[in-house]
Amino acid sequence: xxxxxxxxxxxxxxxQKWYVPLSDKEKKKITRELVQTxxxxxxxxxxxxxWRDLKIVYKRLYASLYFCCAIEDQDNELITLEIIHxxxxxxxxYFGSVCxxxxxxxxxxxxxxxxxxxxxxxxxxxxxxxxxxxxxxADLLQEVSKQFFD
Amino acid sequence: CHGLEQGxxxxxxxxxxxxxxAEGCKSxxxxxxxxxxxxxxxxxxxxxxxxxxxxxxxxxxxKLLFIFLLGHDIDFGHMEAVNLLSSNKYTEKQIGYxxxxxxxxxxxxxxxxxxxxxxxxxxxxxxTFMCLALHCIANVGSRExxxxxxxxxxxxxxxxxxxxxxxxxxxxxLLRLYKTSPDLVPMGEWTSxxxxxxxxxxxxVVTAAVSLITCLCKKNPDDFKTCVSLAVSRxxxxxxxxxxxxxxxxxxxxxxxxxxxxxxxLLQCYPPPEDAAVKGRLVECLETILNKAQEPxxxxxxxxSNAKNAILFExxxxxxxxxxxxxxxxxAPPALLLLLPPPPPSVLKVAxxxxxxxxxxxWYVDTILxxxxxxxxYVSEEVWYRVIQIVINRDDVQGYAAKTVFEALQAPACHENxxxxxxxxxxxxxNLIAGDPRSSPLVQFNLLHSKFHLCSVATRALLLSTYIxxxxxxxxxxxxxxxxxxxxxxxxNADVELQQRAVEYLKLSSIASTDVxxxxxxxxxxxxxxxxxxxxxxxxxxxxxxxxxxxxxxxxPNAEMNGGVEPTASTASTPSPSADLLGLRAAPxxxxxxxxxxxxxxxxxxxxxxxxxxxxxxxxxxxxxRFVCKNNGVLFENQLLQIGVKSEFRQNLGELRxxxxxxxxxxxxxxPLVEGGAQVQQVLNIECxxxxxxxxxxxxxxxxxxxxxNITLKLPVTVNxxxxxxxxxxxxxxxxxxxxxxxxxxxQKIFKASHPMDSEVTKAKLLGFGSALLEKVDPxxxxxxxxxxxxxxxLQVGCLLRLEPNAQAQMYRLTLRTSKExxxxxxxxxxxxxx
Numbered sequence: 001x002x003x004x005x006x007x008x009x010x011x012x013x014x015x016q017k018w019y020v021p022l023s024d025k026e027k028k029k030i031t032r033e034l035v036q037t038x039x040x041x042x043x044x045x046x047x048x049x050x051w052r053d054l055k056i057v058y059k060r061l062y063a064s065l066y067f068c069c070a071i072e073d074q075d076n077e078l079i080t081l082e083i084i085h086x087x088x089x090x091x092x093x094y095f096g097s098v099c100x101x102x103x104x105x106x107x108x109x110x111x112x113x114x115x116x117x118x119x120x121x122x123x124x125x126x127x128x129x130x131x132x133x134x135x136x137x138a139d140l141l142q143e144v145s146k147q148f149f150d
Numbered sequence: 151c152h153g154l155e156q157g158x159x160x161x162x163x164x165x166x167x168x169x170x171x172a173e174g175c176k177s178x179x180x181x182x183x184x185x186x187x188x189x190x191x192x193x194x195x196x197x198x199x200x201x202x203x204x205x206x207x208x209x210x211x212x213k214l215l216f217i218f219l220l221g222h223d224i225d226f227g228h229m230e231a232v233n234l235l236s237s238n239k240y241t242e243k244q245i246g247y248x249x250x251x252x253x254x255x256x257x258x259x260x261x262x263x264x265x266x267x268x269x270x271x272x273x274x275x276x277x278t279f280m281c282l283a284l285h286c287i288a289n290v291g292s293r294e295x296x297x298x299x300x301x302x303x304x305x306x307x308x309x310x311x312x313x314x315x316x317x318x319x320x321x322x323x324l325l326r327l328y329k330t331s332p333d334l335v336p337m338g339e340w341t342s343x344x345x346x347x348x349x350x351x352x353x354x355v356v357t358a359a360v361s362l363i364t365c366l367c368k369k370n371p372d373d374f375k376t377c378v379s380l381a382v383s384r385x386x387x388x389x390x391x392x393x394x395x396x397x398x399x400x401x402x403x404x405x406x407x408x409x410x411x412x413x414x415x416l417l418q419c420y421p422p423p424e425d426a427a428v429k430g431r432l433v434e435c436l437e438t439i440l441n442k443a444q445e446p447x448x449x450x451x452x453x454x455s456n457a458k459n460a461i462l463f464e465x466x467x468x469x470x471x472x473x474x475x476x477x478x479x480x481x482a483p484p485a486l487l488l489l490l491p492p493p494p495p496s497v498l499k500v501a502x503x504x505x506x507x508x509x510x511x512x513w514y515v516d517t518i519l520x521x522x523x524x525x526x527x528y529v530s531e532e533v534w535y536r537v538i539q540i541v542i543n544r545d546d547v548q549g550y551a552a553k554t555v556f557e558a559l560q561a562p563a564c565h566e567n568x569x570x571x572x573x574x575x576x577x578x579x580x581n582l583i584a585g586d587p588r589s590s591p592l593v594q595f596n597l598l599h600s601k602f603h604l605c606s607v608a609t610r611a612l613l614l615s616t617y618i619x620x621x622x623x624x625x626x627x628x629x630x631x632x633x634x635x636x637x638x639x640x641x642x643n644a645d646v647e648l649q650q651r652a653v654e655y656l657k658l659s660s661i662a663s664t665d666v667x668x669x670x671x672x673x674x675x676x677x678x679x680x681x682x683x684x685x686x687x688x689x690x691x692x693x694x695x696x697x698x699x700x701x702x703x704x705x706x707p708n709a710e711m712n713g714g715v716e717p718t719a720s721t722a723s724t725p726s727p728s729a730d731l732l733g734l735r736a737a738p739x740x741x742x743x744x745x746x747x748x749x750x751x752x753x754x755x756x757x758x759x760x761x762x763x764x765x766x767x768x769x770x771x772x773x774x775x776r777f778v779c780k781n782n783g784v785l786f787e788n789q790l791l792q793i794g795v796k797s798e799f800r801q802n803l804g805e806l807r808x809x810x811x812x813x814x815x816x817x818x819x820x821x822p823l824v825e826g827g828a829q830v831q832q833v834l835n836i837e838c839x840x841x842x843x844x845x846x847x848x849x850x851x852x853x854x855x856x857x858x859x860n861i862t863l864k865l866p867v868t869v870n871x872x873x874x875x876x877x878x879x880x881x882x883x884x885x886x887x888x889x890x891x892x893x894x895x896x897x898q899k900i901f902k903a904s905h906p907m908d909s910e911v912t913k914a915k916l917l918g919f920g921s922a923l924l925e926k927v928d929p930x931x932x933x934x935x936x937x938x939x940x941x942x943x944x945l946q947v948g949c950l951l952r953l954e955p956n957a958q959a960q961m962y963r964l965t966l967r968t969s970k971e972x973x974x975x976x977x978x979x980x981x982x983x984x985x
Contacts, residue, residue, distance in 0.1 A: 078460035
């Protein structure tokens with residue numbers, strides 16, 4: 001995977017994960033163009049599209065949030081669709097029925113969960129349990145530290 | 151949903167309110183104002199006298215990050231973030247790492263500090279800290295980090311006491327570093343241990359390791375080749391596991407789909423395994439995958455089928471990869487033939503999927519032929535009928551199909567279905583490759599006949615039909631083929647069908663004139679029914695409810711045939727060919743077997759209300775042009791109907807059979823090749839009174855789903871249809887050529903070739919155009935010379951043509967000389983568009 005973007009129906013970027021080195025300027029340009037392209041898609045259109053020399057796999061959540069992945073030509077797009085689904089499941093489990101606000105106000109959690117699931121653009125851990133265990137550990141540590149150090 | 155993090159209580163809520171304010175800002179200016187206020191606040195806090203405690207630092211760094219992600223640039227806070235790295239509180243470290251991975255800074259002092267912090271965390275032996283550090287390296291992947299850590303990471307990866315979660319992260323971290331700085335990653339000593347990770351107990355470790363190995367082995371395949379057998383056993387274990395075995399790694403009843411896909415990708419980096427045991431295991435694996443693909447789904451959820459299909463597609467990619475590898479062009483037996491017998495219905499699904507996802511038809515032809523080659527036994531009739539249907543309906547892929555089946559037939563151990571498909575396709579389109587001496591008519595015949603005695607009765611019957619088609623296409627083979635037909639094994643064959651065919655074909659070839667033979671054995675017209683018979687078969691299986699969604703609209707076609715223009719008898723070029731177009735042959739001949747809704751068909755041939763106001767239907771020009779050099783084909787198709795035309799011309803008369811087929815109907819199989827559907831045929835008789843340039847228009851009106859639909863098409867009647875080929879000797883040609891030397895009698899055009907400049911195809915087109923092809927007239931053998939006479943009621947126009955190709959420039963020069971200026975111009979125009 002080259003990058004993953006999460007954005008709202010209004011085109012506001014909620015999460016951006018870049019797995020290839022790009023300058024800030026390039027990132028902004030790609031984001032702008034791709035967001036425009038995906039937002040222009042009609043509901044019945046296919047989840048896959050070709051954009052520049054990449055394949056874009058996207059999924060719309062609750063009609064308000066778009067999850068968008070860019071993969072290379074030889075990558076398997078069907079399984080990428082399931083990567084998105086899995087990530088949503090993880091967020092769902094953690095936040096208890098995730099919505100856009102969760103991702104806004106707990107953006108760092110969204111990133112941490114993503115890092116446990118994907119790393120360097122590749123799938124790392126597909127067990128839901130294991131991913132969430134790692135995240136909950138952090139919360140636990142915080143809990144503990146609050147009790148002892150405050 | 152809750153917007154509150156557990157355990158942070160009040161503080162977070164406060165922060166949340168501020169953030170919410172920023173979010174809720176009505177205008178961009180208000181938002182910027184609010185943001186700037188916050189930034190100023192944070193700046194002052196950072197510069198303040200009191201050293202901030204870790205918790206506050208974390209809070210403000212987090213806010214800065216949030217503001218950055220909103221889209222505002224941040225130019226401070228890095229130092230504070232780096233400070234957080236050295237905290238021994240996990241969440242503070244976490245935020246610090248997140249900040250510096252998102253806001254990468256190239257300040258060398260900062261980089262030094264960051265690398266230092268990472269080093270400490272890597273050495274800490276605390277798995278969660280180590281993971282944080284590894285994630286950071288993987289996220290940033292800078293050259294400086296690679297320099298600092300590239301040698302450390304492999305060590306962590308293969309160390310015995312490394313925790314699973316750390317191993318996972320280390321593998322992918324190493325992968326990232328390798329991608330950006332391959333020169334800095336020392337692999338040599340770690341290679342075998344990295345490969346060994348494929349055997350790890352922890353699925354997550356294996357998942358990460360496969361990605362790493364797949365990338366590394368591309369540069370050093372030999373170093374990693376031991377991964378193949380390990381990958382196969384891993385895949386085998388996954389694929390044969392019950393859904394409860396892999397527990398949390400089962401995704402909607404599909405065991406470890408991501409890992410399966412990755413393993414299949416890894417295997418595509420290597421040739422098929424040589425070791426018999428490994429090969430056997432792999433074959434079983436692939437068999438299982440293909441089997442599972444056609445089993446009834448364990449879950450209705452789309453995730454289940456997506457995951458299953460993702461694996462299926464990757465498996466097919468692997469099979470195709472192996473096939474290319476194992477089958478060198480010389481035609482050695484494809485070992486894969488022996489490897490893989492998948493059961494029938496999965497092949498059916500693959501064929502449907504291939505058609506659905508086909509990017510272009512030559513790819514589709516390749517895929518189906520590959521399927522036949524690999525899984526011939528299980529390719530049902532529907533599948534190979536379908537590929538023939540498609541090849542016949544699409545002239546752009548006919549030459550390619552002929553070439554491909556010809557090559558496929560070269561294989562010594564060739565599946566019978568391949569012979570069937572090959573026999574049929576060569577019988578129809580063998581002429582397209584006959585120009586090449588390697589695939590000359592006799593070579594084609596011998597190739598097919600060499601398989602004859604190996605085939606079943608049904609296939610032999612098909613081959614006999616091909617033989618008679620060959621006699622028609624290639625008169626030079628007549629003698630040889632007649633010998634075969636005459637032989638005892640054919641005409642005294644025990645099987646009645648074979649005997650009958652041999653006898654009748656023999657007789658036909660001896661008594662029929664070339665004309666009659668040509669008519670009888672004319673090229674197969676395009677199939678009108680667009681719905682795939684394969685799909686129909688599947689639908690049949692699923693039951694009546696699985697019909698198309700459109701069949702509730704009662705089709706009520708009310709076709710109107712309309713000449714559209716006035717006929718005249720003047721010598722100037724006129725639009726319409728004939729007044730006969732209106733009002734003759736009143737009774738339309740409707741074809742049988744149509745479902746009840748077509749009983750509403752009304753054909754009003756007497757109407758002369760011009761409805762040519764409707765513009766031409768889109769895409770018809772292309773179809774129309776295709777008819778210039780051939781008489782049969784599809785004139786128009788959309789989702790509702792298909793209009794095909796079959797025409798015949800003699801002198802100045804022509805007969806067009808226009809058939810309209812209604813599509814998207816619940817079909818019942820009438821015969822396998824042509825699925826039943828409402829079809830209406832209209833016969834038009836045409837007389838050419840004079841030369842003309844405009845084609846007559848056909849307007850079709852019908853009612854569908856309550857609305858009136860209107861389609862206007864150009865009838866494929868062009869003046870060259872009345873072209874009678876004329877043979878003549880070289881000196882006659884040049885005499886006439888000189889006689890037509892007035893400037894207005896010549897039309898010339900130089901144009902770029904828009905199709906491949908294949909000599910056989912060009913000749914076929916010229917013949918299809920109606921011209922005779924004169925050999926040995928032009929001193930340059932590459933040029934084409936033709937002659938003919940346009941037959942109209944009023945006059946006859948002699949035409950000579952010369953087509954000069956320039957292969958290097960991919961261009962042609964076409965010269966037409968006729969006794970009539972308008973004819974020269976128009977013919978030149980028409981013909982130049984065909985190449």
